[in-house]
Amino acid sequence: MFKNLTIGQHYPVESPVHSLDPRVKIIMTFAFIISLFLIESFVTYLYVIAFLAVAIISSKVPFKFVLRGLRPIFFIILITFIINILMTPGNVIIFELGFIKITDAGLRQAGFMALRLTLLIMGTSLLTLTTSPILLTDGIENLLNPFKKIGVPAHELAMMMTIALRFIPTLMEETEKIMKAQKSRGADFESGNVINRAKNLIPLLVPLFISAFRRADELAMAMEARCYRGGENRTRMRQLKMEMGDYVAIFIFVIYFAMIIVSKIW
Amino acid sequence: MEDNIIKIENVKFKYGKEDNKYAVDGVSLNIKKGQFTAIIGHNGSGKSTLAKLINSILLPTEGKIFVKGMDTSDDSKLWDIRQTAGMVFQNPDNQLVATIVEEDIAFGPENQGVEPSEIRKRVDAALNTVGMYEYRRRPPHLLSGGQKQRIAIAGILALNSDCIILDEPTAMLDPSGRVEVMETLKKLNKIGKTIVLITHYMDEAVQADRVVVMDKGNIRLDGTPKEVFSNLDAIKKFGLDVPQVTELAQVLIKEGVDLPSDIIYVKELVDLLCQ
Structure with a gap:
């Protein structure tokens, strides 16, 4: 049942994107997210999509892996889309039925939000796909270090992530071992409704927690x-x-970001 | 140069204030530099407590322990003591911290604030000593128990400890894992490390230079493996076994075979029988 579980979703191949410094990747991802919310025209989104496509291709990660990140939040995107369509007031009414009103501004807004969310998830997936959890932890610790003075526990956070x-x-x-042991004594983890199944997990969770605390004690x-x-x-x-590669990546990214700002001013 | 790396002077220890039983009850023991000592005793004999006392994880209720001349109750020496007398625990899973083998070995020197290039050197040296260099990039959970324990030992080596205390390191391992760990320990002893091995297995104890038998918080027997294990009755009285070979030799003697009574190694018996 847990055999296929991989930690994070790191896709280990060698590529120019994989070999970038994790700090550079984290900062670029954040800047990329900001850039998504600066844009106000569909034409500029084409430019962003082209940029992301180049990044994905040079990362050598199969496209379907990047899309896989979208699956869990598909409904969130859908709901955002619908709410935006219905709730945005506008001048030109395209469709009206009772209290439901769809306006041109609503469609536009909904399209923007759906695009933004999709691109945001794809961008952050690319970060976690191309960076191993260890490097990611190192990068976060390193980036948070300057904030130690104002009380950000950078080292502690990184240590917690590593131990986790x-x-x-x-x-x-x-868990698997305890499950087998309890099953052999007649525990049933699979049948019944949701509430019953949750209740049946107690004989699994109690020993698991006790052992986790004992491990924590020994580890300390x-x-x-x-x-x-x-x-x-x-x-x-x-x-x-x-x-060298990091400076090249930063250079390319700065151009990308500058173009977006230029397009906004125009 | 101090000859005794560990000096235990009439140490008593109890876990709770109200406990009327001492877990360690008046133990005095000196361990020489470079010696391989095995401490044996059945459950609750106080041997694990003694190990924790040496590493300053626990402090004696009465008496004093000196590690390389440093008093374990002296707070300012705490980190020097832990660096000098490194400790390996029973459960290999619960003492590895990092997600990659070499990162885990680097954990100790990183805590000491050693220079990055120096850490690299120490980690590589430690990995080579325990014969795990080719596994340096693996995650620990994919290693066997014996391999994990060797990584834990390497983690102590990277601290540059003079003395390694092992609290039943083989208790959770399969037989081949136990052999791996014992071979590693013998190798470390040869390069001058002082080894204190706490164990359940008599076959491991006979490989040491010195065997200390503990019972009810006290030292009952102390000597070379031959001296200790020839005391068959005493050993049985403390709820312990003698090595299988010794048991076999004793049966043979009873059956009238002419053998000395202090046989503890397989090779010894084979040689005598095949004369």
Whole structure:
């Protein structure tokens, strides 16, 4: 049941996008999202789509993997689309039936929102598809470091993410083991309605939680035995380094972003 | 140069204030630098507690422990003590922190604030010593129990510890994993590391230089494996077994075969029988 679960959705191939510094990718993704909300014409969206397409092609990630990210939020996009159509007031009424009014402005607004959300998800999927969870964690820690002074626990967040990633497979394995053990004693995890099925999970969750806490206790002791004392004065073996490719990517991205601003001013 | 890397002086310890039973009850023990010591005893004999006391995870209720001359109750020396006497625990899953083998080994030196290039060197050296270099990019959950335990040992090596304390490192491993870990420990002992191995398995204890038997929080027997395991009756009294070979030799002696009573190695018995 958990065999096919991969952590995150990293698609490990070698490509110019994969080898970019994670910090560069994270910042570019954020800037890309901002750019999506600056745009106010469909023609400019064509330009954004072309840019994203180039990024996806050079990442060597199959297109369907990028689209896969859309599946869970398909309904959100659909609902946003419908609400925007119905709720935006406009001058030209295209269609009217009782209280339902569809205006030209409504259609336009709904189209924008659906496009924005779709492109936003595809852009962020590209980030997680091309960056391993470890590098992503490193990148986030590094980017948050300057904010330590105002109380952002950068190291602690990164440590939590690392430990979570480390223990997901271990706990999965354990869940499977407990499930088998409880099934052999007659527990039923598959039949009944939703409420019954949720209730039946109790004999699975209780032992799982107890063991997770015991693991946490032991891990804390092992970490202390290895001289762990928080983020102060800690060094890292792997240092993030900007390379030629990163500067090229930044250069391309700056041009992309500048063009969008130019199109807005016009 | 201090000859005894670990000095335990009449240490008592109990877990709760109200407990009237001491988990460790007046233990005195000196461990020489470079020695391979095995501590055996059945469950609740206080051997794991003793290990945690040496690593300063627990502090003695009474008495003193010195690691390389440093008092374990001295807070300012805490990190030096943990660096000198590294500790490996029983469950291999619950002591690996990172998602990649080499990152995990780097965890200790990273905590010490070692330079990145120096960490790299230490990690590579530690991986080579435990023979896991080709696995450096693997996630730990895909390794076998024996391999995980070797990674945990490498993590302590990267701290540059002089002494490695292992709290039943083989208890959760299969037989081939146990052999892997024992081979690694013997190799480390050869390059000068002091090893304190807490174990359940007599076949592991006979491979040490010195065997300490604990029972009810106290040391009952202490000596070379031969001295300790020839005390067949005493060993049985503390609820422990002797190595299988010794058991076999004893039966043979009873049946009238002419053998010395202190046989503890398989090879020894084979040689004697095949003369």
